[in-house]
Amino acid sequence: MSHSILWSLVLALHLICIVVWIGGGAYAAIILRPSLNLLDTTQRNSVHLQTLNRFFKMLTHVVPTALITGWLMIIHEGGFAAAPWTTNVMQGLGLIMALLFVRVMMGPYQKVRRAIRPQPATFDSIRKQVLVIVALGVLTILAASMGHPFA
Template sequence: MLYATLKLLHILSIVVWIGGMVFAHFFLRPALLQLPPPQRLPLMHGVLQRFFSAVLVAIGVVLVTGLWMIGRVAKESVQAGLSFNMPLDWTLMATLGLVMMAIFGHIRFALFKRLSKAVAAQDWPAGGAALGSIRTWVSVNLAIGLVIIVITLLMA
């Protein structure tokens, strides 16, 4: 029961992260392009601030639950007298997940900081540039996230 609960939390956290990127990239951003920069950038800043806070929590949940599930299977293998060899799909999922987390760190702690400063200064060209960089890296993370989903579903 504990394993199933942790797996559920793991997947729900990923749904929040990937789903949020899909929503922001394909639905929110195009709709906001109708607004002028002095309205669009502060609104997008507020949305991203809330979303990035949720992603930080989701990342924490993904890390804790993922490590616990891998550790549990490894422990059970060793207790049964077997060696533990992590399956290839788990290895790819974990590796690409860590890459996504590193990219998110760059987005949140470097690019979003630039956006925050630009919005506070009402420097709309700098804010637009920061938002463009965020969009590019979110696209990369979204692509990696989709690759992870495909790998885990097709290799399982």
């Protein structure tokens, strides 16, 4: 396999992870959560829990893969010292997003998962924190766009 094809695949994997992470979060918080209000409480909680379970399981693979592929590309392009400020912004925001994901997954998500009758306030807390992650993801994408040289 050609060296450039390999790095193109690393970039593609990185971008797919970002799409799943940010797009999935936007879908869960902006589209799914409000739509669940059409269901009765038991159904709403069940669908919400099943959706969060699938999404968070996926993110346990996506988040580390996004970070690792990003770091591999930084190393490939000359290392951390040679990285432009936009790459450092992406990396910093990505790490904050990853920490927030771990915080949501280990905190309020575990609380609703273990509850006999999950409280709407806990689901709202998860939604708000996912929205923060999505907003940071949008800023990360803006940083990536600013760092892309156009000839």
